[in-house]
Amino acid sequence: ELKVEQNPLFLSMQEGKNYTIYCNYSTTSDRLYWYRQDPGKSLESLFVLLSNGAVKQEGRLMASLDTKARLSTLHITAAVHDLSATYFCAVDILRSSGYSTLTFGKGTMLLVSP
């Protein structure tokens, strides 16, 4: 059974600080996604990582993928309040049906305070 584990599940940080969220998964996959969810809102796609060593950056967020270690990281640089949200990683897995679906981690709730 595929497991996708994120840590930490809750992160409280001050503005201006740096931190990393980790996403480990238990089976082979070359495609990993990061989503953001604001309270009461839907999921917004942040990054799609397609290969080993892939790195993508958008503003203060940078995501990377190590398929050999089955690990992705989401690094936050100089956090600001607007980054407060829940962040999910998801792994694209080929199911026995022959189709791919996303398996999600439990999410990391990030709270950035002044």
Added chain:
Amino acid sequence: GAGVSQSPSNKVTEKGKDVELRCDPISGHTALYWYRQSLGQGLEFLIYFQGNSAPDKSGLPSDRFSAERTGGSVSTLTIQRTQQEDSAVYLCASSFIGDLRAFFGQGTRLTVV
């Protein structure tokens, strides 16, 4: 509309009643997914549609859950004889075939009392 639309946004129902949740995907998106998000949990895959066919129903938690899709567009998730453990946010997502990104609706918050 431009995004995935779900209705109702909130639904409170009595235990034992049936409910129908609707998803209107982005026009032209052939792939459609239903997920369930329970408090403090991640997203749990329920069912996947390719056009009107559901090649993967493996995530449906019990035979009280069913879904259909008509015209390659709107999908309905039906929960019969609802139980309190069915309380969750039900999210729908759609994508083009081969597109790596799925676009999510805002969800239906179901509360069974």
